[in-house]
Amino acid sequence: MVTDVEAARRALEEALGTPEVLSDPLALRLYARDASMVEGGCALVVFPRSVDDVAACVRIAAEHGLPVVPRGSGTGLAGGSTPLGDSLVVVTTKMTRILEIRPEDRLAWVEPGVPNLDLANTLRPHGFTFAPDPSSQQTSSIGGNVSTNAGGPHCLAYGVTSNHVLALDVVLPDGSLERLGSEAPQAAGYDLRSVVVGGEGTLGVVAAVCVRLTPLPAAVRTSLFDFETVEDCAATVTDVIASGVVPAAVEMMDRGIVVAAERFAHAGYPTDAAAILIVEVDGTSASVEAQSRVVEAAARANRVRHVRVAADEAERALIWKGRKSAFGAVAQIAPHYHLHDCVVPRTKLVEVLTGVYAIAKRHDLIVTNVFHAGDGNLHPLLSFDRRKPGTLERVLAASEEIVRLCVDAGGALSGEHGIGLEKRDFMPLMFSAEDLSAQACVRTAFDPDGRMNPSKVLPDGARCGDFAVARGDDVSRVAEELPEGAWI
Amino acid sequence: MDLIHPSSKADLVEAVREANLTATRLLVVGGRRHIDRGNPSEVDAELWTTQLDRLVSYEPSEMIAVVEAGMRIGTLDRLLAEGGQEWPSDAPEDATVGGVIASGASSARRLRMGPLRDTVLEAEVVTGDGRLVRSGARTVKNVTGYDLHKLVAGSLGTLGVIAQVALKVRPLPRARRTLRFEGDLGLARTLVDAVPSAAAVLATPGGVELRQEGWPEEVEEETGLASSISTPVAAADDGPFPSSAPWDAKPVVAEVAVAPSRLDAALTGEATWGALAGVGIAWVGLGDADGGLDGLRERVRAAGGIAPAVKGPGGLGDEPVAAAGVHRRIKEAFDPNETLAPGRGWAA
Numbered sequence: 001m002v003t004d005v006e007a008a009r010r011a012l013e014e015a016l017g018t019p020e021v022l023s024d025p026l027a028l029r030l031y032a033r034d035a036s037m038v039e040g041g042c043a044l045v046v047f048p049r050s051v052d053d054v055a056a057c058v059r060i061a062a063e064h065g066l067p068v069v070p071r072g073s074g075t076g077l078a079g080g081s082t083p084l085g086d087s088l089v090v091v092t093t094k095m096t097r098i099l100e101i102r103p104e105d106r107l108a109w110v111e112p113g114v115p116n117l118d119l120a121n122t123l124r125p126h127g128f129t130f131a132p133d134p135s136s137q138q139t140s141s142i143g144g145n146v147s148t149n150a151g152g153p154h155c156l157a158y159g160v161t162s163n164h165v166l167a168l169d170v171v172l173p174d175g176s177l178e179r180l181g182s183e184a185p186q187a188a189g190y191d192l193r194s195v196v197v198g199g200e201g202t203l204g205v206v207a208a209v210c211v212r213l214t215p216l217p218a219a220v221r222t223s224l225f226d227f228e229t230v231e232d233c234a235a236t237v238t239d240v241i242a243s244g245v246v247p248a249a250v251e252m253m254d255r256g257i258v259v260a261a262e263r264f265a266h267a268g269y270p271t272d273a274a275a276i277l278i279v280e281v282d283g284t285s286a287s288v289e290a291q292s293r294v295v296e297a298a299a300r301a302n303r304v305r306h307v308r309v310a311a312d313e314a315e316r317a318l319i320w321k322g323r324k325s326a327f328g329a330v331a332q333i334a335p336h337y338h339l340h341d342c343v344v345p346r347t348k349l350v351e352v353l354t355g356v357y358a359i360a361k362r363h364d365l366i367v368t369n370v371f372h373a374g375d376g377n378l379h380p381l382l383s384f385d386r387r388k389p390g391t392l393e394r395v396l397a398a399s400e401e402i403v404r405l406c407v408d409a410g411g412a413l414s415g416e417h418g419i420g421l422e423k424r425d426f427m428p429l430m431f432s433a434e435d436l437s438a439q440a441c442v443r444t445a446f447d448p449d450g451r452m453n454p455s456k457v458l459p460d461g462a463r464c465g466d467f468a469v470a471r472g473d474d475v476s477r478v479a480e481e482l483p484e485g486a487w488i
Numbered sequence: 489m490d491l492i493h494p495s496s497k498a499d500l501v502e503a504v505r506e507a508n509l510t511a512t513r514l515l516v517v518g519g520r521r522h523i524d525r526g527n528p529s530e531v532d533a534e535l536w537t538t539q540l541d542r543l544v545s546y547e548p549s550e551m552i553a554v555v556e557a558g559m560r561i562g563t564l565d566r567l568l569a570e571g572g573q574e575w576p577s578d579a580p581e582d583a584t585v586g587g588v589i590a591s592g593a594s595s596a597r598r599l600r601m602g603p604l605r606d607t608v609l610e611a612e613v614v615t616g617d618g619r620l621v622r623s624g625a626r627t628v629k630n631v632t633g634y635d636l637h638k639l640v641a642g643s644l645g646t647l648g649v650i651a652q653v654a655l656k657v658r659p660l661p662r663a664r665r666t667l668r669f670e671g672d673l674g675l676a677r678t679l680v681d682a683v684p685s686a687a688a689v690l691a692t693p694g695g696v697e698l699r700q701e702g703w704p705e706e707v708e709e710e711t712g713l714a715s716s717i718s719t720p721v722a723a724a725d726d727g728p729f730p731s732s733a734p735w736d737a738k739p740v741v742a743e744v745a746v747a748p749s750r751l752d753a754a755l756t757g758e759a760t761w762g763a764l765a766g767v768g769i770a771w772v773g774l775g776d777a778d779g780g781l782d783g784l785r786e787r788v789r790a791a792g793g794i795a796p797a798v799k800g801p802g803g804l805g806d807e808p809v810a811a812a813g814v815h816r817r818i819k820e821a822f823d824p825n826e827t828l829a830p831g832r833g834w835a836a
Contacts, residue, residue: 104677104749106766149631160629162638163606170811178811184793185768186592186745189809189834190647190818191605194638198631215684242549244572244659283685284713286705343627345550375629412625413632423632430625430632438621438822439634445817457633464821 001065003086005043008064012046012088015056020047020094031089034076035136037338038421042069042083047094051169051177051207054090058205059175061088067454068173070201072113072144075136077339078420080148080200084455090205092143098122099208106213107166107183112143112206116150119211128213131158134416135324143206149198151416153249153280153323156374158214160416162197167210170196170203173447183210195442200418202453203446217282220248221292222310222319225299226273230254232302233275234349237373239298240279241346245291249280250374254353256333257326257368257381264329267322273305277373278323326370327381333366334383338395342406343415346376355405356380363398377415378406404429419457427459436462490533494540497556497612497620497651503535504649505618508825515829516645518558518587521580525591525796526644527803529832537586540651545626548573552609552626553657557586557650573657576601578729586650592642593798594743596729597699598767599680600687601658604641610654611637616647616823626654639818646833647822661687661701666729667714668722669696673752675718676765682717683710689765690730691751695721696765699729735760738773740800742784745769746793754791758784768793774800804834812836 005023012021022028022045033039043066048054061068066088071081073093083089095111098119102108103126110119116137119130133152134140140150146168150161158164167181181193196203227233237250253261254275262269269276277299281291296307310316330337344352353369360367360382371379380402386392403413407429414423427436441464446452490512494500507514513531517523518538537558544554548571555564562581568574578595579588589608595601610624613636623636640647669675676691679698683689685706688699698714700707714720724731735741738760746754748768755761755770763770772795774780781795781802788795789807796804809815815836 102747102749105747105768107747151629155629159602159606160631162635163602172811172814174813176811178814180810182745182793183747184745184750185594185598185603186642186743186794187810188794188804188807189815189836190639190643191641192639192811192814194605194641195634195636198635218684238549241551244662246551246659283702284706284709286709287685287703290703290705343625343629345547345552345627347547347549372629376627377629410626412627412630415627415629416631418631419633427633431622434619435621435623436633438615438619438636439623441821442634442636442639442818445814445821446811448817 003065005066005086008060008066008088009044011060011064012044012057015060016046016048016053020049031071031091032083034071034074034079034081036077036079036082036420036422038079038082040082040084042089043086045089045091047091049094054171054205054207055175055177057088057090058171058173062173062175062451067451068205069453070147070205072141073115073139075140076144076148076420077341077417078414078422080418080420080456082421092141101126103128103213105183107210108213109208109210110142112141112209114142116140116142116145123213124216127216129216130211131155131164131214132161135327142209142211146197146206146209147199147201148416148418151372151377153251153372156250156372157246157248162194164212164214165193165197165209166212168193168196168206169208171205171207173204173449173451177207181210200420200453200457202443202456204452219285219288220280220282220316221288222278222280222316223295224308224319225277225279225304226270226306227275227302227304230275230353231350233277234353234373236277236299236302236304237349238346239301240295241374243294243298245294247279247291247295247374248282249278251278251323252371252373253323253326254369256366257330257370260329260332260368261322261326263332265322265325267318269322270306278319323370330368330381330383333368334385336384336386338382338399340378340380340399340402341414341417342403342411343375343377344406344409344411348409349373349376352378352405352409356402359398359401359405363394365394365398375415376411421456424457425459437464440464491536492533493536497540500540500614500649500651501618501620504614504616504827507533507827508617511825513830514827516590516649518584519560519582521583522587522591522593522798524799526829526832529829531829535649537584537649543567544652546571551657552628552654554626554652554654555585556652557584559585561585561588568657569660572660574660575607575655575657577604585653589641589653590643590645590650594769596690596764597687598764598769599689600685600701605638607656608637608641608653609656611640611650612652613640613648613650616828617825620651624654628656644829644833646819646828663702663704663707664726665700665707665711666724666727666731667698667700667711667720669698669718669720671696671718673763673765678717679714680766683713685710688729691763691765692761693759697730730762733762735762735771735773736799739776740774740781740802741798742772742774742781742795742802743769743798744772744788744793744795746788746791750791750793754788754793756787806835809834809836
């Protein structure tokens with residue numbers, strides 16, 4: 001089909017109103033990237049305000065041959081909403097209504113552009129929360145959380161976004177609107193909801209979300225433990241889990257990131273420690289006491305230096321502020337960063353961390369680590385200045401080594417950020433040609449014409465019924481594989 | 489009826505390929521405990537998974553167990569108990585792991601444990617056309633590609649044969665207690681709100697059972713919270729939950745799924761049932777599939793839910809599936825020759 005951007009623009013302006021459609025060079029440049037390192041390009045940017053608007057966008061794009069790239073707040077770290085070519089970027093940030101809160105059914109219906117933290121704050125007076133709490137939660141949208149199956153510190157006990165989404169109103173690539181899942185605990189047919197969650201906007205545009213409400217715990221205790229060695233810190237995590245306690249959150253930060261976060265947040269973090277752990281336990285007050293005893297015993301057995309228990313809500317918030325602002329705080333180290341998101345078996349944390357430090361050293365890069373230790377979800381963060389010649393090449397080389405290290409340890413490419421463009425070509429490290437072909441079949445079933453967020457998630461060769469990529473094939477760097485016009 | 493009983497994944501792949509070549513229609517059978525779920529399907533052979541029952545790996549400090557899908561629930565329970573953990577299926581001992589997952593069975597403790605599909609982290613599946621494919625990873629968090637393992641959960645063996653799964657397991661509770669109350673669904677709802685950490689609140693025509701699990705002092709604290717709402721008429725530490733399930737004695741059992749506040753509307757006029765407050769699942773015992781089931785389904789449909797039969801005849805019901813085109817294309821992609829139990833799944 002011939003792409004007709006001008007005709008699409010006119011049709012969109014007629015359907016949604018002129019102010020909701022952008023095509024000036026500045027807007028196209030702004031929406032050509034998300035929070036990842038990849039920059040693409042797009043033809044039009046549109047801001048729907050209703051489910052009908054979303055359906056109109058998808059329909060018009062189809063009529064005029066434009067690929068559709070759904071986008072929430074643009075905090076994605078894997079290039080999942082980075083558009084390529086003559087795409088129509090459908091931005092949901094003007095769909096910010098909380099439509100309905102039904103405590104009796106433990107559910108709420110929300111529009112996809114609602115920021116995660118706004119939802120949590122709105123639910124709090126009702127005695128509930130939305131459990132997924134990514135570090136980007138002040139900005140990132142529920143629709144984006146759904147598309148990346150977002151996590152966050154509290155997913156250790158409460159589970160990831162998929163566990164908290166009951167139903168989705170989705171505009172499919174053909175423009176039809178369908179409700180996947182149900183307000184009821186089971187729905188007729190295959191659980192299509194479960195693949196759209198984490199589908200990175202390749203299966204349809206999420207136009208409304210029915211979230212599960214989680215009751216706020218009666219009691220919470222947040223503690224900060226600091227250690228002489230990274231090994232002691234990581235061993236504490238393993239021992240806590242092995243002793244049968246699953247805290248609400250177990251977050252680990254190494255010295256580099258502690259120093260940066262402390263300078264920014266003034267949370268009273270011990271900057272001389274090799275690593276710190278933030279452990280939060282919650283439940284009934286009796287359960288909090290019981291869990292705290294086990295956690296503190298594990299920390300002491302691993303030579304903890306100090307234990308700081310948050311005395312009140314203000315101190316608790318301060319301890320978390322340091323953790324949640326860590327990625328911003330690294331700007332003090334260098335102007336650019338590349339954040340990884342691999343998951344490894346919890347028992348391999350020390351081994352993999354040691355490997356990560358060695359890789360960074362070999363490539364002469366600064367690496368800091370702040371991560372969801374309880375889940376084995378690592379976030380090695382490489383800091384650099386990409387204006388310096390040769391730096392980006394070293395970053396990409398180190399990145400590939402880190403990814404391979406995690407997969408070789410029995411891990412996964414991404415715990416919560418997604419695959420997007422950045423890790424697409426690493427998929428054969430984890431999956432065989434048959435595996436990828438089966439995944440492509442799911443995608444093709446939703447989007448037979450390949451209109452939705454093309455080039456994301458699956459490597460180019462993966463097709464339904466076509467085993468073009470073989471396991472163990474050479475994995476070329478994303479930069480070399482990206483379509484023309486994109487740069488990293 | 490022919491019987492195919494593979495003892496390895498390679499055998500399983502071979503069997504499914506052979507079935508495709510010879511146009512042999514297969515019904516995948518595990519422990520036969522969830523076999524009544526699904527619509528009637530005419531098949532030529534049964535494919536038994538029960539010899540695929542090996543433990544692949546289990547490291548308690550990872551809280552992940554990797555097992556072949558034909559493993560019996562009783563075997564898995566014992567293995568995990570040695571590590572102080574459980575997979576909270578609440579399924580019969582002789583059911584298989586794969587059968588529980590494929591049938592989409594609900595745990596009686598779903599209020600606290602969530603749906604079982606959320607515990608399936610990775611799966612190896614032999615598709616209807618005989619391809620062994622894997623999705624997911626052996627980690628508790630993962631967003632790497634499309635979650636086929638979640639699609640296969642609840643698919644009633646119509647997309648592929650589950651060969652192996654990695655399960656997220658959890659610590660066994662240190663204390664368990666069941667409190668009994670005189671009361672109805674209204675009381676059950678109040679208890680869910682008063683004791684948000686409860687493992688289950690089950691309402692029946694004979695009263696309400698509150699299941700508590702956790703630390704001993706936590707259970708004591710919850711007992712206090714519950715008792716301030718209503719005085720329990722009985723309390724039992726440990727013991728099975730539910731303490732009894734009279735609906736299971738009926739020839740037909742339907743599993744109602746509605747939004748929790750619609751349980752009353754769905755159950756109006758029924759005599760033998762157990763309803764999970766706060767969840768919206770209810771099991772309803774019926775004398776026969778005719779008459780009773782139709783009336784129940786009409787009320788459940790009006791309440792926005794579904795009521796497939798999980799025991800006896802009755803099938804899934806005729807609620808339409810969402811995105812029927814997507815549904816059909818998925819089935820066609822994974823089982824192009826309709827080898828796996830034609831007609832068993834929801835009609836699309």
